[in-house]
Amino acid sequence: MPTELNYWPLIGVAVVIAGFALRRNPVLVVVVAGLASGLAAGVTLPDLLALLGKTFVENRVLLLFLLTLPAIGVLEHHGLRERAKRWIAGFRGLTLARLQITYLAARQLISMTGLTHVAGHPQTVRPLLAPMSEAAAERTLDGELSNAERNTVRASAAATDNVGLFFGEDVFMAFGAVLLIQGFFASNGITLEPLAISLWALPTAVCAFVIHSIRLHFLQRRLLRERAASSTGGTDDAAR
Amino acid sequence: MLRVEYLYWLVGALLIVSAWLNLRDRRHAMGAFWLVLSAPFLFGNFVLDAHQRGSTWPAQAMGLAVIALGLLASRSRLSVREDSAEEHARRDSESLRLGNRLFMPALAIPAFTLILYFGAGTLSRQGLDLLDPKALTLSALGIASLLALIAALRVTRSPAVEAIHQGRHLLDALGWAVLLPMVLATLGGVFAATGVGDAIAALTSAMIPVDSRLACLLAFALGMVFFTVIMGNAFAAFPVMMAGIGLPLLIHQHGADPAILGAIGMLTGYCGTLLTPMAANFNIVPAVLLELPDQYGVIRSQVPTALALMLANILLMLLLVFR
Structure with missing residues (x-):
């Protein structure tokens, strides 16, 4: 290895930024970025191909969630999402914000026990939380959702799942991130107990819950206000 | 022990079937995409074992596959598939017919994941490894999905082949984003x-x-x-x-x-x-x-x-x- 740093591999970062800015196909952008960085670092093509292939195979665990698709597909084909909507619509007093805040709390608490894969976008958000959120929003707004409103509510469902997962999982002391932190410090001569690290994830977990809950309240208020504005004759749907 | 490798083979099988169904419908780019993507799931351990023994050609072939996937992905567009009015009506009537029974298999995924996770963890402390301890939750999720699928087919009284078709539809909707x-x-x-x-x-x-x-x-x-x-x-x-x-x-x-x-x-x-x-x-x-x-x-x-x-x-x- 040369002693001075080689800055040329940074070209891969530039490729990523340019590719996403130009909205090229992300998969292709990422593959090209990997090739560019590798070649710029002076890795030979056969070695680079082997590196790409080996890392790709090592990460195949990321697609294990595909096994949920047949079950979800069958249930949706037989009206699971419609049923979820109808069930939620039967609850009086359940608003969009209350539903999503409850889900946020549950997702955070379950992640804190290390069960990060119990919920997720294919398992729970698409078949359950998203249609339930739509039904709750229809109740809150007292009417059918417009396309824009529906997309906002769905995006918020996905965001709520992410926030709950990210800021719950680190409180679990055997979670990968905590072990990564511990391992990094251990290899640099600082010994820490995993519990000592994971406990310090609690303040952020509380902040995340408070901040996102406030945002969900504001989202609901915004939807109500826009409804009120448009029903009084204004075509103010461009507001934000 | 149920190795996580078996679950990878199942993912590979799902991808192969989806590839074949797409090729049959003359959607060549999509079919080729799923076909290439099945390779790391079917031959993953072989590639890693060979690499460890110092033989790099399987990893290099997989590297070429990654490049091929990038090119195939850029040829296919993600499109939101609108459901037909017929499908909408069918879903509505089915949701009325089956009622809250539909929730049971859906909730079975998180419930079985929990049970398998804790069950296998307890057995593992007794020295009996039922699931791969290195990928415990994901193995649990994989098996829970299969159990939920069986429950879903029973509750809806659908033939098993429907699971393949519906799984393939969701997979096609995800398209390259999955990769x-x-x-x-x-x-x-x-x-x-x-x-x-x-x-x-x-x-x-x-x-x-x-x-x-x-x-x-x-x-x-x-x-x-x-x-x-x-x-x-x-x-x-x-x-x-x-x-x-x-x-x-x-x-x-x-x-x-x-x-x-x-x-x-x-x-x-x-x-x-x-x-x-x-x-x-x-x-x-x-x-x-x-x-x-x-x-x-x-x-x-x-x-x-x-x-x-x-x-x-x-x-x-x-x-x-x-x-």
Whole structure:
């Protein structure tokens, strides 16, 4: 290895930024970025191909969630999402914000026990939380959702799942991130107990819950206000 | 022991069948895409074993497959498939007919994941490894999905072949987005192997006034966010920023508490994960799954939370780490 740093591999970062800015196909952008960085670092093509292939195979665990698709597909084909909507619509007093805040709390608490894969976008958000959120929003707004409103509510469902997962999982002391932190410090001569690290994830977990809950309240208020504005004759749907 | 490898083979089988159904419908790009993608699932262990023995050609072939997948992905567009009116009517009447029984198999996925996770964990402490201990929750999720599928077929009284068709429809709807998490993780590996992280850390630490602990802390926090946005993963950013700024400047020079800096520093990186299309499995895949017209819709919904939480984390670190 040369002693001075080689800055040329940074070209891969530039490729990523340019590719996403130009909205090229992300998969292709990422593959090209990997090739560019590798070649710029002076890795030979056969070695680079082997590196790409080996890392790709090592990460195949990321697609294990595909096994949920047949079950979800069958249930949706037989009206699971419609049923979820109808069930939620039967609850009086359940608003969009209350539903999503409850889900946020549950997702955070379950992640804190290390069960990060119990919920997720294919398992729970698409078949359950998203249609339930739509039904709750229809109740809150007292009417059918417009396309824009529906997309906002769905995006918020996905965001709520992410926030709950990210800021719950680190409180679990055997979670990968905590072990990564511990391992990094251990290899640099600082010994820490995993519990000592994971406990310090609690303040952020509380902040995340408070901040996102406030945002969900504001989202609901915004939807109500826009409804009120448009029903009084204004075509103010461009507001934000 | 039920090795996680068996579950990979099942994923491979699902991909092969989807490929065949697409090729039969003359959707060649999509069919070829699933066919190539099945290779790492069917031959994954063979590739890794061969690599360990020093034989690199299978890994190289897989590298060519990655490039082929990139080219095939750029040829297929993600399109939101509108359901036919017939399908809508069918779903409505089925949801009335089956009622709350439909929830049972759906909730079976999280419920069985929980049971298998704790059950296998308990047995494992007795010395009996039922599931792969290295991939316990994901193995549990995989098996729970299969049990839920059986329940779903029974509740809806559908033939087993329907599972394949419906699974394939969802898979086609996801399209290339499904692959993004895997290629991004691969890119992370390439970046790590080619020293991209070291170069970024060197550039950052050359730019900040190292005597100011506020400047160092801000550089560390913003560096975590920025690098996570680039890499799509706070795990990749953490060792880089820690080795570049956190350890030499904040901990050794300014006496910061390593446990607090590590924990909250990592979570500051997570704020970056909420902001980036590179974290595809959290940000792009759900946008496709929820049929949002805007690929970046989920990210847009997360930006205010991410920024507010980043500020909260910086304040927490300022208050807590220099005690």
